[in-house]
Amino acid sequence: xxxxxxxxxxxxxxxxxxxxxxxxxxxxxxxxxxxxxxxxxxxxxxxxxxxxxxxxxxxxxxxxxxxxxxxxxxxxxxxxxxxxxxxxxxxxxxxxxxxxxxxxxxxxxxxxxxxxxxxxxxxxxxxxxxxxxxxxxxxxxxxxxxxxxxxxxxxxxxxxxxxxxxxxxxxxxxxxxxxxxxxxxxxxxxxxxxxxxxxxxxxxxxxxxxxxxxxxxxxxxxxxxxxxxxxxxxxxxxxxxxxxxxxxxxxxxxxxxxxxxxxxxxxxxxxxxxxxxxxxxxxxxxxxxxxxxxxxx
Amino acid sequence: xxxxxxxxxxxxxxxxxxxxxxxxxxxxxxxxxxxxxxxxxxxxxxxxxxxxxxxxxxxxxxxxxxxxxxxxxxxxxxxxxxxxxxxxxxxxxxxxxxxxxxxxxxxxxxxxxxxxxxxxxxxxxxxxxxxxx
Numbered sequence: 001x002x003x004x005x006x007x008x009x010x011x012x013x014x015x016x017x018x019x020x021x022x023x024x025x026x027x028x029x030x031x032x033x034x035x036x037x038x039x040x041x042x043x044x045x046x047x048x049x050x051x052x053x054x055x056x057x058x059x060x061x062x063x064x065x066x067x068x069x070x071x072x073x074x075x076x077x078x079x080x081x082x083x084x085x086x087x088x089x090x091x092x093x094x095x096x097x098x099x100x101x102x103x104x105x106x107x108x109x110x111x112x113x114x115x116x117x118x119x120x121x122x123x124x125x126x127x128x129x130x131x132x133x134x135x136x137x138x139x140x141x142x143x144x145x146x147x148x149x150x151x152x153x154x155x156x157x158x159x160x161x162x163x164x165x166x167x168x169x170x171x172x173x174x175x176x177x178x179x180x181x182x183x184x185x186x187x188x189x190x191x192x193x194x195x196x197x198x199x200x201x202x203x204x205x206x207x208x209x210x211x212x213x214x215x216x217x218x219x220x221x222x223x224x225x226x227x228x229x230x231x232x233x234x235x236x237x238x239x240x241x242x243x244x245x246x247x248x249x250x251x252x253x254x255x256x257x258x259x260x261x262x263x264x265x266x267x268x269x270x271x272x273x274x275x276x277x278x279x280x281x282x283x284x285x286x287x288x289x290x291x292x293x294x295x296x297x
Numbered sequence: 298x299x300x301x302x303x304x305x306x307x308x309x310x311x312x313x314x315x316x317x318x319x320x321x322x323x324x325x326x327x328x329x330x331x332x333x334x335x336x337x338x339x340x341x342x343x344x345x346x347x348x349x350x351x352x353x354x355x356x357x358x359x360x361x362x363x364x365x366x367x368x369x370x371x372x373x374x375x376x377x378x379x380x381x382x383x384x385x386x387x388x389x390x391x392x393x394x395x396x397x398x399x400x401x402x403x404x405x406x407x408x409x410x411x412x413x414x415x416x417x418x419x420x421x422x423x424x425x426x427x428x429x430x
Contacts, residue, residue, distance in 0.1 A: 041310065041311045041312060044307050044312055045308065045378055048307060048369070048378055052369060052378075056340075150310075151309040151310055154309075155380075216338045218339075218340050218341070219325060219326065219327055219339070219340075220341075220342070224326075224342070225341070225367070228342045229367065232367075232380070239309055
């Protein structure tokens with residue numbers, strides 16, 4: 001039979017864990033609201049830039065340099081995979097699902113004979129891939145949470161990726177991140193960053209394109225604007241992904257901590273029951289001893 | 298014809314300005330662009346410079362500094378996208394000039410770019426503009 005004191009200690013420790021998890025849940029909830037607001041306020045910019053891009057790309061432009069961001073290098077041999085995770089844990093399957101998916105994706109690409117490199121974003125993916133695929137990591141970006149996933153960070157990442165692209169280190173760049181559906185659900189998404197995923201974009205913006213395509217005056221000409229616009233688009237896509245991932249992290253943590261709090265509550269209930277039963281058993285046993293002692297006298 | 302045009306000034310982090318205004322002057326890549334209601338459809342990239350926003354009776358409402366970006370104009374709406382937007386009154390000349398001195402000694406690609414932007418900040422501060430048209 002369990003010791004009463006041990007049970008009491010156990011109840012207390014679960015209780016303090018519960019306090020921590022419920023506090024973390026509150027913090028995550030308020031952070032979630034803030035990062036959702038941020039994602040919200042970034043949306044006008046990214047949708048506008050996508051619209052501009054779609055109205056520009058419908059005209060047929062070819063050329064070297066920046067235009068390659070749009071059309072690709074013509075090969076699909078070298079892949080750059082960018083998994084986006086959080087810096088911290090305790091958020092359910094948020095990080096591990098990204099890492100698992102990325103790992104699977106890399107393996108399938110390697111089976112097809114492609115070469116794969118990695119740029120990791122977030123401490124959790126850095127740690128995971130440093131253990132498993134160290135030689136493939138080109139660079140890691142961490143501490144996104146501290147700056148609150150600012151635009152500067154996105155720009156740094158974007159510059160790095162573009163530099164590698166112009167040096168012909170890779171042909172295709174894919175982001176793997178948690179898309180923010182709601183506080184409850186995040187789906188792991190593969191987004192092709194370079195070259196621009198054309199068909200996908202066009203079907204999305206079809207209506208807009210028809211309405212405002214034909215009669216624009218461009219200054220300077222279309223290809224000049226496109227040259228400015230394409231690198232911006234890469235940065236803004238990354239920025240969007242960072243914000244979504246950040247909101248998703250908070251959502252995932254909120255849900256995970258909510259579950260943990262509930263589980264702790266259940267555990268306290270069952271432990272308290274056990275404690276009371278044990279106590280009762282002790283009392284009964286003592287009574288029996290007294291009574292049987294009295295009888296024998 | 299409408300006497301106002303909707304004007305949005307958007308940076309990646311937030312929507313900086315959104316209202317109906319009388320006129321906007323924008324630093325286009327190939328020269329300043331004045332936008333009045335009913336402007337024809339137009340798309341341009343920007344150079345670093347100032348954006349002047351005038352109200353319906355053509356008095357100056359606000360002035361911003363933009364580092365770069367794009368403008369999209371149609372008869373009802375004008376949208377500026379820029380990575381760095383600052384209100385002109387929030388810029389301090391002394392700190393900018395200090396920054397210029399620092400940048401003059403650097404040679405990296407990024408600092409050259411920033412140098413140009415900072416330089417045009419000073420120009421934007423010093424340039425003449427009309428309080429009322």
